[in-house]
Amino acid sequence: MSDLTQILLTAKQEKGLTFAQLGQELGRDPLWVASLLHRQATASAQEAEQLATALGLDLSVVKGLMAYPVKGSLNPVIPTDPLIYRFYEIMQVYGMPLKDLIQEEFGDGIMSAIDFEMAVERVEDPKGDRVKITMNGKFLPYKKW
Amino acid sequence: MSDLTQILLTAKQEKGLTFAQLGQELGRDPLWVASLLHRQATASAQEAEQLATALGLDLSVVKGLMAYPVKGSLNPVIPTDPLIYRFYEIMQVYGMPLKDLIQEEFGDGIMSAIDFEMAVERVEDPKGDRVKITMNGKFLPYKKW
Amino acid sequence: MSDLTQILLTAKQEKGLTFAQLGQELGRDPLWVASLLHRQATASAQEAEQLATALGLDLSVVKGLMAYPVKGSLNPVIPTDPLIYRFYEIMQVYGMPLKDLIQEEFGDGIMSAIDFEMAVERVEDPKGDRVKITMNGKFLPYKKW
Amino acid sequence: MSDLTQILLTAKQEKGLTFAQLGQELGRDPLWVASLLHRQATASAQEAEQLATALGLDLSVVKGLMAYPVKGSLNPVIPTDPLIYRFYEIMQVYGMPLKDLIQEEFGDGIMSAIDFEMAVERVEDPKGDRVKITMNGKFLPYKKW
Amino acid sequence: MSDLTQILLTAKQEKGLTFAQLGQELGRDPLWVASLLHRQATASAQEAEQLATALGLDLSVVKGLMAYPVKGSLNPVIPTDPLIYRFYEIMQVYGMPLKDLIQEEFGDGIMSAIDFEMAVERVEDPKGDRVKITMNGKFLPYKKW
Amino acid sequence: MSDLTQILLTAKQEKGLTFAQLGQELGRDPLWVASLLHRQATASAQEAEQLATALGLDLSVVKGLMAYPVKGSLNPVIPTDPLIYRFYEIMQVYGMPLKDLIQEEFGDGIMSAIDFEMAVERVEDPKGDRVKITMNGKFLPYKKW
């Protein structure tokens, strides 16, 4: 975790702000804002300013978020944290079926991880609430030339 | 890919059946059916029979699906296939933000990958259709004792 | 090992307290308390306060235990410490038999590592005392959908 | 999985026998019997004969169980199967706390994985039955010389 | 290398055909055709037929090229073959500079490896002919949401 | 990233200079200049001086660029950053086809990564601009002796 991320998360905690509230300030999804704080996305000048204001930080600190980051925040490559590991397990178990299904529907290509968005929701359930995650990425067909 | 998976996928292709059609035969989601064919899920006696009928295979062949599989169908652990790799990349980039967001909403715990379901949809879009993937898993809070 | 863990373990050693005694203070199992000090579990506000009092530390130090940790305390992934390695060896030798036995009894699913508790006991034995470890986790059956 | 293990598990399935029943035939714990079938333990001449009779196999087939196996049945080293992975996760999360607790109680040394036994039980619970695993190994203190 | 690739490359060699000639038959770039034979791209029905005719093979053999392949043809992940290794070395040496330059010109995003084409040319040079490789991929800007 | 690289990139950013502008100052391609700043190439005394002037840095700082670097700037070996990963993916998918094509044209040998140059260009396209990368390396035939 970079020093900048550490500073931002500490300021957020001290202000008692949630990602949902920060999302509203910036007019963006809470998950995208969390990605920004973890240095996985790039802020515009305006977004940096809004964030500085919301977190009570000096703009000079926050403008590091305007530089293009080297992405990929997990270490080791297959993480040991149980919450994150489950997503790797899901791909171990459901990766090939998913590939078959996407290709059956769309042909040879991939779901973009760049022209992409993702959201988290709570689904209430008497047997225990559920986490609902939605991924939405453009289908990119393989080019022939 | 196991021999059984190979036989099942070949039969499906020769019959010209889609996972969606097989899903309707068994009353199950197409992705779950794809998982079953890839030996990542276990069939009941009735499901094995329905599948044998649909694929025109002998029941003795299909009943191997009733044994509990050793799960995890990817090799190497981080797959080189671009379609599947994108899901690993999504976790590299959005894994820590996702963890923060889930914990902010639910507390210390995980989204279950067992009491879990996942679906794929096509979202039409004039700029290019999109793949929408929905994951839905029970939240499991860490027990204290 | 995090700085916080270091501080907590040093304070515990200087006070001459055992995990069993800390467990009684917090009304929790000694192993769970040890997990808390190693930043593998999360304290409630009350537990943080009780721990601060017991260890003679300022509450501001201890409240870091209320944040959700990135879990997984071993490095390298397969540890070289002989005491911990033995548990990896047990899974190498008895992992597949255990899987067969659990599935024979419960069906397709897993023992939860989240809705889970574990305890250590000494069993006196004239030929040399024995370590008894008990794991107790909810069985989670695979969902079909 | 060795060819011999395959033959034994198939015979067991065709006879409709459980590990518990095989355990009674041999006067051994079901988990030890499962380990024997997976080539992680060594049979005596009498045990090989009892097993051959119970499974309806020729003694010449079964006597391979009397040879000392090269142990360690998992591949890759950190298995992708979710049921088995959970035990690795338990060590990632609770390994260091466990080490502290065992050493606090017993001093510098390890729990033997050789002079060792393990058992699985079902614990009924209205909120969902639980898996209880008990490990019991001799404590071995480090020798000084 | 898959059996099908082996068959296709052998037929090509026996017919004495170059990838350039096959490219002309199919109206495609020689590199794409080489990718098709190595099972890294998918043929249309017409392309499969043209290839079968050109190579003098039965259509039933060639139609395996119409299935979507699991892509990624190198093993081990970082190949030991000197010709291919040089491309990995180029990324080790020039990868970060390339990232800086692309981002300086285009902003935060990537060059697509899907909406992508690549070509090889010989550049005559009195000091020794040179290999010229051209990659051309759509720039994909990171989406914010 | 080395301290020297950090200093150079910061000075470049503060001066508001692009690699293209630095390339013009030194009479070199922008990508080579980016490689120099990332410590993957070696400056002559004159180039160091030109760079110091352009970036407003003391010559004593910049002359570290005249030492021969230990090359290879990526960590881990297969990088997690999506922009750079795509080049690894391209080799996974098109590496063997490329090898076949180069050898068909040139015989047994390699494209040099030392007597080598590379350039990046923007190709305007109404459907989205494209990144064009050109590699140009001397063909080196294997010597027999």
Added chain:
Amino acid sequence: MSDLTQILLTAKQEKGLTFAQLGQELGRDPLWVASLLHRQATASAQEAEQLATALGLDLSVVKGLMAYPVKGSLNPVIPTDPLIYRFYEIMQVYGMPLKDLIQEEFGDGIMSAIDFEMAVERVEDPKGDRVKITMNGKFLPYKKW
């Protein structure tokens, strides 16, 4: 190498003491004493005191040796140092033969690495002196249950 090990080895060098001399002070084998200084063994209060006196160090420094260490002093797992690597090579070459021989003599089990001692001797030889290493560990038979 831990800071404590560094301090101890430096003090030993400055005092001009050998491990053999330290061994005599503590009434222990030189190799065990070397293990203690490398934080692979645990000192009693008396041993810590004797060591402090011998090395001219303050007891407060040395008493860190009374804590139970996380063992395993090599990094990377297969060390590159030629002296240590040879022992890995010995196991690569003679490991399976050794296993066969021990099992032929003792049955299914292992040589303990805990109830274990090891010594180094010089054997004079006109063709070049030889290193003689003796390992002596309790045989532990696998328990059946």
Added chain:
Amino acid sequence: MSDLTQILLTAKQEKGLTFAQLGQELGRDPLWVASLLHRQATASAQEAEQLATALGLDLSVVKGLMAYPVKGSLNPVIPTDPLIYRFYEIMQVYGMPLKDLIQEEFGDGIMSAIDFEMAVERVEDPKGDRVKITMNGKFLPYKKW
């Protein structure tokens, strides 16, 4: 394990011969003979003949032992078999102390693993018999030039 090793070990088992007996036939240590059967050493013509006679095998089968083997019989590199793993653990725990001690006694150099021999003995002990392993290798000092 090579086919030849398999044949030799099976013949040995059917003849009911121990490595000690084979050692006497060849006038060699039992461990060296075990190494020969595992294809880690090379037989002379006479040794091959003696072995063929002792095992009742055709000389044409056994003469494969006269070819120089590719050595290194363990897979994976760090073996999972508990008996062999203990030797790796011994190096993890005692490797650096051993290096210090050998260098203190002999100077900069290594114990040869080529001009080397090793033996296994049973040491009777009322508290449980012990395995004694003796390694004896020529010390090779680093050459300066």
Added chain:
Amino acid sequence: MSDLTQILLTAKQEKGLTFAQLGQELGRDPLWVASLLHRQATASAQEAEQLATALGLDLSVVKGLMAYPVKGSLNPVIPTDPLIYRFYEIMQVYGMPLKDLIQEEFGDGIMSAIDFEMAVERVEDPKGDRVKITMNGKFLPYKKW
């Protein structure tokens, strides 16, 4: 080791030919001929014919040597065979010094492994004969552009 290599080495052994003799037949260095048999180099039509004659093999068998091989004959990447491992160790110990020395003499660049030859000689020595290996590769200076 490929099947073709196996066939060639067996034929060589049955004919009782050395690499030196084969080298004379082809007018090439013995090491290059050994490389050819191991599928690390490519034969001309004439060389294939000469080799077929020398080994008494059918030309159709030998002409596989005229195809361009996927090079790199070691597995695992860092080989366990002691003879080959020593060359890796030499690079671990003398790699950086070698780099410094070559660069001091030649500037920034590499020794080519393609425009390269290597030879092995015996150097008689009363204290034990010595292996002399000579590598000779063109120096390739890094291009600036």
Added chain:
Amino acid sequence: MSDLTQILLTAKQEKGLTFAQLGQELGRDPLWVASLLHRQATASAQEAEQLATALGLDLSVVKGLMAYPVKGSLNPVIPTDPLIYRFYEIMQVYGMPLKDLIQEEFGDGIMSAIDFEMAVERVEDPKGDRVKITMNGKFLPYKKW
């Protein structure tokens, strides 16, 4: 790279000395001197003094070279620096042929990497100067016992 190596290389650079000149001062080969500076060899008291004088450093700084180093200076194990990587590639391509040739000439054994020396020379060539590397190590035959 250790701090000591850093200090020595900086002093050497500031004095404008080559390894060849340092070699003459110490009466040793330039490559051995480079190894000494990189902490891969051990200095005698006299060599340390000569080096201190030549580099204008205090003897107390240089005497760290008299301690036995933990050898192996490359990281990662397979280095990414192109100059050093080529030597790994040479072993990938020519390792097995080299093994065959050495064994054909000398029998079962290895070339020592300890009783070993290596030298670098420039060979002038109108088509581009060449690097010549000579390795010379004692042949060590495998002992039988």
